[in-house]
Amino acid sequence: MSAATIDFQNVSKFYGEVLGVNRVTLSIPPGITGLVGPNGSGKTTLFNLATGLLRPTRGTVSVLGVPPDHPEELFRLVGYSTQFDSFPRGMNGFRFVETFLRLHGFSAAESRRLAEEAIARVGLTDAAGRKVAGYSKGMRQRIRLAQAIAHHPRVLLLDEPLNGLDPMARADMIGLFRELAEQGLHVIVSSHILHEVDLIADQVVLLNQGYVVAEGAIRGVRGEMEKHPMQIQIRCDHPSRLAARVFSDDGVVEAKILENPQALLVRTRDADGFYLLLNRIAIEDGFDIHSVVPMDDDVQSVYGYLIGSNGGAA
Amino acid sequence: MTPATTALPAPPTAGRGLWRTQALAVAAQELRRGIVGLRALGLLFLCGFPILIVTVATVVRMSGFIRQDMAPNAGRLAIEYATFYQAVMLRLVIFFVCALVFSRLFRVDIQQRSLHYYLLTPLRREVFAAGKFLAGLVLTGVTLALATAVSFLVYHYPLSMNAGSGGFGAFLAAEGFGQMLLYVGISLLGVLGYGAVFFAMGLYFKNPILPTIAVYAIEGLNPILPVLLKQMSVIHYLQSLQPVPVSQGPLAILAEPASPFVAVPGVIAVAAVLLWLSAKKARKLEIHYGDE
Numbered sequence: 001m002s003a004a005t006i007d008f009q010n011v012s013k014f015y016g017e018v019l020g021v022n023r024v025t026l027s028i029p030p031g032i033t034g035l036v037g038p039n040g041s042g043k044t045t046l047f048n049l050a051t052g053l054l055r056p057t058r059g060t061v062s063v064l065g066v067p068p069d070h071p072e073e074l075f076r077l078v079g080y081s082t083q084f085d086s087f088p089r090g091m092n093g094f095r096f097v098e099t100f101l102r103l104h105g106f107s108a109a110e111s112r113r114l115a116e117e118a119i120a121r122v123g124l125t126d127a128a129g130r131k132v133a134g135y136s137k138g139m140r141q142r143i144r145l146a147q148a149i150a151h152h153p154r155v156l157l158l159d160e161p162l163n164g165l166d167p168m169a170r171a172d173m174i175g176l177f178r179e180l181a182e183q184g185l186h187v188i189v190s191s192h193i194l195h196e197v198d199l200i201a202d203q204v205v206l207l208n209q210g211y212v213v214a215e216g217a218i219r220g221v222r223g224e225m226e227k228h229p230m231q232i233q234i235r236c237d238h239p240s241r242l243a244a245r246v247f248s249d250d251g252v253v254e255a256k257i258l259e260n261p262q263a264l265l266v267r268t269r270d271a272d273g274f275y276l277l278l279n280r281i282a283i284e285d286g287f288d289i290h291s292v293v294p295m296d297d298d299v300q301s302v303y304g305y306l307i308g309s310n311g312g313a314a
Numbered sequence: 315m316t317p318a319t320t321a322l323p324a325p326p327t328a329g330r331g332l333w334r335t336q337a338l339a340v341a342a343q344e345l346r347r348g349i350v351g352l353r354a355l356g357l358l359f360l361c362g363f364p365i366l367i368v369t370v371a372t373v374v375r376m377s378g379f380i381r382q383d384m385a386p387n388a389g390r391l392a393i394e395y396a397t398f399y400q401a402v403m404l405r406l407v408i409f410f411v412c413a414l415v416f417s418r419l420f421r422v423d424i425q426q427r428s429l430h431y432y433l434l435t436p437l438r439r440e441v442f443a444a445g446k447f448l449a450g451l452v453l454t455g456v457t458l459a460l461a462t463a464v465s466f467l468v469y470h471y472p473l474s475m476n477a478g479s480g481g482f483g484a485f486l487a488a489e490g491f492g493q494m495l496l497y498v499g500i501s502l503l504g505v506l507g508y509g510a511v512f513f514a515m516g517l518y519f520k521n522p523i524l525p526t527i528a529v530y531a532i533e534g535l536n537p538i539l540p541v542l543l544k545q546m547s548v549i550h551y552l553q554s555l556q557p558v559p560v561s562q563g564p565l566a567i568l569a570e571p572a573s574p575f576v577a578v579p580g581v582i583a584v585a586a587v588l589l590w591l592s593a594k595k596a597r598k599l600e601i602h603y604g605d606e
Contacts, residue, residue: 015602053430053601069597072332075436082434084603086427088343090350102339103435105332147431 003065005029006050006155006186011059013045019210020045024059026205026215028188032181034201035190036303041207043190044083047157051080063155064186075104079148083159085140087132093119093143094128097150104151118150119143123172137164145173155186162196174200194300204299208307222271222297228305229253229267231295232274237288239264245285249277265295333441340432340445341452344419348453353415353422357453360411361461364402368469375472386472388485392493395469396558399497403465404552408458408501409533412508413526415454417516419446420596427603440593447513447589454505462501466494493557500555503581507548510585510592517595537562541569548584551577 006028013020021042035043048054049061052068066073087096097118101111119128122142127135132143141164148156158177162170177200181187191197197204204221206214214221222230229251236242242264243255251270258265268274271294282289295301348354375386423429432442470490474482486494511529515522532539533549544550544567553560554571555578562568572580 048601051434053433055598055600071433072436072438075434078434080434082430084427084430086603088347088423088428088431089426090347099339099343100431100435102343103336103432103437105335105436 002027006064006188007060007062008046008049009060011049011056011061013042013049013054014057020054021049021207021210024212026212028186028205029203030181030184030186031202032177032187032189032200034197034204034299035188035207036192036194036197036204036299037207038192038307040209041307042210043207044159045210046207047080047082047159047188047190050157051075051078075153076151077153078155078157079151079153080157081141081144081148081159081161083163085137087140089133090131092129092131093124093135093139093146096132096143097147100147101150106151114150114152115146118146121149121176122146123169138166138169141165142169142173145176149180153185156180156188158187158189160190160192162191162193170196194303195298198299201299204302206303206306213306214302218299218302219297222302225302225305226269228296229269230271230297232266232268232271233258233263233291233293233295234266234278235261235263235290235293241285242281242287245281246274246277249274271297333438333444336437337441337445337448340437340442341449344446344449345453347422348415348449353418356414357411357457360407360414361457364398364407364461364465365468367402368398368465372468372471376475386475388470388473388489391470391473392558393560395466396556396560398465398469399462399500400553400556400560403458403462403497403501404504404549405534407461408504409508409530411454411458412450412505413512413522416447416450416509416512417522417526419450419513420516421522424603429599430601433599433601439596439599443513443517443589443593443596447509447592450509450513451505454509455502458501458505459498462498463494466497496555496557500552503555503578504548504552506585507552507581510588511548514588514592514595517592517599538567540567544569545572548581551581 006026008024008026011024012022024042024046035046037043045054049056050063050068052071052074055068061068063074064077066077068074088099091099094115098111098115101114102108104111106114116125116128119125122145124139124142124146127139132140135143141161145158145161148158156177161177162173165173174196177187177189181202189197189200198218201218203217204215205212206221214224234242239257239262243257243266246252246255246264246266249268249270251268251273252266253269254265254267256265256267257263266274275292278289278292281287296305348357420429423432433439470485471482473485480488482490512522512526515525515529519525532543533547536544536547536549536553539547550569551572555574559571
C-alpha cells in the first residue's frame with residue numbers, strides 16, 4: 001500500500017447476493033482520473049469503499065497508505081462530494097460548510113475563514129446565506145463541492161460532479177479540477193458524460209457490471225485493444241497513392257478512401273508503428289499531408305468498444 | 315470562481331482534547347436541531363403533560379371542591395405524588411420522551427440522508443456516537459428535570475393552605491426540597507438508562523417502534539414479573555430509589571427494592587454496556603440509504 005496512491009487490492013463488495021464490485025485491483029496515481037461506466041457498474045461503490053461508507057466483503061483499500069477505518073487520519077486527506085442530493089435540514093450554504101469544518105476540530109474563526117474561502121472557490125458567495133433547500137441542483141452540487149474541498153484535502157473524490165451544472169459552471173468546475181490536479185491532488189471524477197471525462201482526465205478506469213474492464217491513460221488503453229484496430233484519418237493530396245503505400249505496414253488491416261473530405265481512413269493494429277511509417281512515407285514520397293486525426297482513441301470510443309453503446313447491458 | 319486558497323491551519327492534534335471538541339460540536343449541532351425541530355414539539359407536549367395534570371389537580375384542590383377530611387397534608391401529598399410520579403413520570407413521560415429523542419438521534423440523519431456528511435469528517439465513530447448521546451442527555455435531562463421539579467412543586471403547593479403545619483415553605487425547608495432533588499435525580503437516572511436503551515435501538519433496528527413496544531410491555535408488566543426478570547428492567551431500580559414506597563397493585567409479585575448502592579451503579583453500568591454496543595455498531599455503520 002503506497003503513501004502516494006489510492007489502492008484497491010482484490011476488493012469485492014456484495015450487497016447480499018447483488019454484486020457491487022468484484023475483484024478490483026487498482027492503483028490510482030495523482031492527477032485527474034475519470035471513473036467511467038454505466039449506471040450500476042460500481043463507480044459509487046468504489047468511492048464509498050475508499051471512504052469507509054461501505055466495507056469491502058473481501059480485499060483491502062487504502063488511500064495514500066491510510067485504511068478507511070481510520071477516519072481521523074483519512075478525512076484530513078480526503079474530500080468526497082457524494083451523489084446523495086440531500087442535506088441536513090434548515091441549513092444555509094455557509095452553515096453547511098462551516099458546521100462540518102467544526103467537526104474537523106477547527107476553531108470557529110478558522111472554520112468561518114475556510115468555509116468562506118471554499119464557497120468563494122465554487123462561486124457561491126452571493127448565495128451562501130440562503131437555505132440550501134432553496135438552491136438549484138447546480139448550486140447544491142457546488143456547495144457539496146465546497147464542503148469537500150474546504151479542508152484542503154490531498155485526495156478529492158467527486159461522484160458525478162458535473163450533473164445539473166449549466167455549461168458555464170461546468171467549464172468553471174473543470175477549470176477548478178485542473179487547478180487542483182496541478183497542485184498535486186488526486187482528483188477522481190466519476191461521470192457518464194464521456195467527452196467531459198475525455199477533456200479533463202489524465203487517466204481513466206472503465207467499469208462494467210462491477211468489474212474493472214480497463215485502466216490507464218486513455219491512449220494506452222486504446223492501444224491495447226487489439227480486437228479493435230485504431231482508426232486514423234489522414235487528409236492529404238493523394239489518398240489513393242498513400243493507401244497503396246501504407247499497406248506495406250503489417251499492422252494496417254484496412255485503408256478506405258473517403259470522398260468528402262478527401263482523405264484516407266486507415267485501420268491499424270499498431271498506431272505508433274503506423275505514425276512512424278507515415279512520417280517516413282511523407283518524407284520519401286513527398287506527400288502533402290494536411291492533417292492526421294485519430295478517430296477513436298477517446299473515452300467515448302473505448303467505452304463503446306469495451307462496454308457497448310447500450311451500457312454493457314447486452 | 316476564486317482560485318486562490320489560503321494556508322490551512324495546522325490540523326488539530328488527535329487525542330482527548332480533539333475528541334472533546336468534536337463531541338461537543340456534534341452535540342451542539344444536534345441540540346440546535348432538537349430545540350428548533352419538530353421533535354421539540356413532541357418533547358414539550360410530553361413534558362407539559364404531567365405539569366398540566368398536577369396543575370389541574372392543584373387548582374381543584376385549592377378551589378375548595380374537596381372534602382374537609384381530604385385537606386392537604388405533607389404525608390398524604392407525598393404518597394399521592396409518589397404514585398403519580400411512578401404512574402405518569404416513570405411509566406409514561408420519561409419512557410416516551412427517551413424513546414422519542416434517543417431512538418431518533420441516528421434515524422433522523424438516515425431518513426434525511428445526511429448521515430454520510432458526519433462519517434466523511436475526521437471524527438471517530440465512537441466520538442460521533444458520544445456527541446449524539448450527550449445531546450440527547452442534555453435535551454431530555456434538562457426538560458425532564460424541569461418537568462419533575464415543577465410538577466413536584468405544583469403538586470405540593472396546596473400545603474400553603476395548611477397554615478397549621480407551617481405551610482409550603484416549611485415543607486420545602488424540612489423534607490420537601492430533598493425529596494424534590496431525589497425525584498429529579500431519579501428522572502435523570504431514568505434518562506440515562508432509557509436513553510441508552512433507545513439509543514442502541516435506533517442503531518440496531520431500522521424501525522425501532524416494535525422493539526419500543528416490547529420494552530414498554532416488559533417495563534409495564536414489571537410488577538407481575540418474576541423477581542429475576544424484574545431485576546433486568548430499568549424501572550425496578552428507579553422505583554427502588556423513590557423516597558416514598560408505592561403499592562404495586564394486588565397482583566404484584568413482591569421483590570426486595572434494590573439499595574441505592576446497587577440501583578444507581580446498576581443503571582449506570584447497564585447504560586455503559588449499551589453505549590459500548592452502540593459505539594461498536596456505529597463503528598461498523600455503512601451507508602445504504604436506498605434500503606431505508
